Amino acid sequence: MSLEQKRILVTPIPGPTSTKMQERRKEVIAAGVGTLLPIFIDEAHGAIMKDVDGNQLIDMGSGIGVVTIGHTNQRVVEAVQNQVAKLTHTLFTVAPYEPYVRVGELLVKHAPGNFKKKAAFFNSGAEAVENAVKIARKATGRTEIAVFDHAYHGRTNLTMSMNFKMHPYGTGFGPLAGSVHHAPMSYPFRDSEGMTGEEAATRAITYLEKRVGATQLAAVFIEPIQGEGGFIVPAPGFLRTLGSWCRANGIVMVADEVQSGIARTGKWFACEWEEGFEPDLITVAKGIAGGMPLSGVVGRAEIMDASHAGGLGGTFGGSPTATAAGVAVLEQLEEGGWLERALEIEALLYSRLNDLKSSHPVIGDVRGKGAMVAIELVEPGTKKPNPPAVEALVKHCHENGVLILNAGTYNNVIRFLPPLAITDELLTDALDVLAAGLAKLA
Numbered sequence: 001m002s003l004e005q006k007r008i009l010v011t012p013i014p015g016p017t018s019t020k021m022q023e024r025r026k027e028v029i030a031a032g033v034g035t036l037l038p039i040f041i042d043e044a045h046g047a048i049m050k051d052v053d054g055n056q057l058i059d060m061g062s063g064i065g066v067v068t069i070g071h072t073n074q075r076v077v078e079a080v081q082n083q084v085a086k087l088t089h090t091l092f093t094v095a096p097y098e099p100y101v102r103v104g105e106l107l108v109k110h111a112p113g114n115f116k117k118k119a120a121f122f123n124s125g126a127e128a129v130e131n132a133v134k135i136a137r138k139a140t141g142r143t144e145i146a147v148f149d150h151a152y153h154g155r156t157n158l159t160m161s162m163n164f165k166m167h168p169y170g171t172g173f174g175p176l177a178g179s180v181h182h183a184p185m186s187y188p189f190r191d192s193e194g195m196t197g198e199e200a201a202t203r204a205i206t207y208l209e210k211r212v213g214a215t216q217l218a219a220v221f222i223e224p225i226q227g228e229g230g231f232i233v234p235a236p237g238f239l240r241t242l243g244s245w246c247r248a249n250g251i252v253m254v255a256d257e258v259q260s261g262i263a264r265t266g267k268w269f270a271c272e273w274e275e276g277f278e279p280d281l282i283t284v285a286k287g288i289a290g291g292m293p294l295s296g297v298v299g300r301a302e303i304m305d306a307s308h309a310g311g312l313g314g315t316f317g318g319s320p321t322a323t324a325a326g327v328a329v330l331e332q333l334e335e336g337g338w339l340e341r342a343l344e345i346e347a348l349l350y351s352r353l354n355d356l357k358s359s360h361p362v363i364g365d366v367r368g369k370g371a372m373v374a375i376e377l378v379e380p381g382t383k384k385p386n387p388p389a390v391e392a393l394v395k396h397c398h399e400n401g402v403l404i405l406n407a408g409t410y411n412n413v414i415r416f417l418p419p420l421a422i423t424d425e426l427l428t429d430a431l432d433v434l435a436a437g438l439a440k441l442a
């Protein structure tokens with residue numbers, strides 16, 4: 001599998017074949033499953049996606065942080081092809097197979113924390129988060145769960161109750177699950193000037209102590225860098241202070257690294273950027289298996305082992321093909337180079353985006369880590385969110401063959417999470433397209 005790593009436009013976006021497929025899709029696919037960019041992708045490799053009209057787009061989203069290792073990574077493809085011809089299903093809880101254990105060994109080895117760890121595997125990020133809730137409740141004998149403003153944890157009943165934004169994730173889909181409490185987040189761009197991470201953590205802790213009570217809480221869930229919320233990086237000290245409070249009160253600290261984990265930010269896990277912060281459990285999914293559906297919970301053995309046999313699992317969770325792909329991804333990360341690449345991408349994105357920020361006051365903030373960087377757009381001279389500018393920029397980029405994603409509680413963030421396999425040339429080309437879009441806005 002290969003594709004020239006080059007942006008090529010041969011028709012308008014969307015092209016005629018995509019437009020026809022979109023008509024078919026509207027006939028049979030439910031309206032609730034929306035689409036950001038209605039072009040149909042036929043094949044992809046590295047950081048290029050080729051649509052059914054022959055257009056080649058630069059992928060600056062990795063299918064929302066999934067193909068971190070690049071589209072159709074050769075070793076992932078081979079691992080899946082070999083596995084699919086050998087064994088596709090037994091159900092691990094009926095009769096086990098080796099790749100499930102191997103991916104567990106790799107995850108346990110590279111997850112932070114100087115203590116014995118264990119893992120369990122599922123299909124989706126939401127399922128990992130739900131299982132982390134179950135595991136924490138069983139281990140503590142408590143029921144209550146804390147989450148943060150701007151958080152995103154999934155689309156199942158429990159996880160949509162853990163999201164900050166009601167629309168579109170929860171509107172009309174209630175009743176939501178109880179025993180979930182939303183605490184204030186550290187949001188440096190929007191918090192009062194100079195608020196430290198410790199102060200923001202104290203604000204959240206005080207709220208939770210009053211509203212819930214530390215002794216009632218089974219777990220605190222936090223994305224070390226918030227994904228859908230707009231790549232919000234909490235102020236230094238926030239995670240550490242929160243973690244110490246959890247430890248002192250017997251609360252399970254869960255880092256939801258479904259989007260930020262697996263080399264995305266230049267470390268195996270984003271929580272490693274905060275010194276002195278050691279979550280008890282980590283949830284992973286998106287980037288772990290190069291596009292195959294695999295998620296997991298990894299963390300302290302005594303917490304993971306508190307659930308009784310038969311309490312965790314699921315028919316397809318950690319399937320032979322998905323875990324074989326996971327092994328191929330984690331082994332390549334282990335061989336090295338990827339974390340460094342994420343930091344090179346960060347340097348390139350930061351230098352270019354900060355330049356653009358100084359000439360375009362519509363960019364209020366540039367933030368993020370590694371290949372997880374975002375710009376927050378505002379009305380120039382204010383911090384007032386500017387969603388129309390995001391809409392116009394996203395449209396401009398899409399029409400010019402660059403797939404970028406929006407995000408943010410206020411719909412005013414553009415996030416960049418390219419595959420780590422992207423070349424400097426492609427990244428520069430994508431940023432040139434973005435720059436032209438900004439010039440057009442101004």
Ligand SMILES: *Cc1c(COP(=O)(O)O)cnc(C)c1O
Binds near residue numbers: 126127129257
């Ligand atoms: C995407 C995401 C989820 C949900 O993952 P799914 O695989 O879509 O269920 C959960 N948490 C975070 C932080 C995410 O980014």
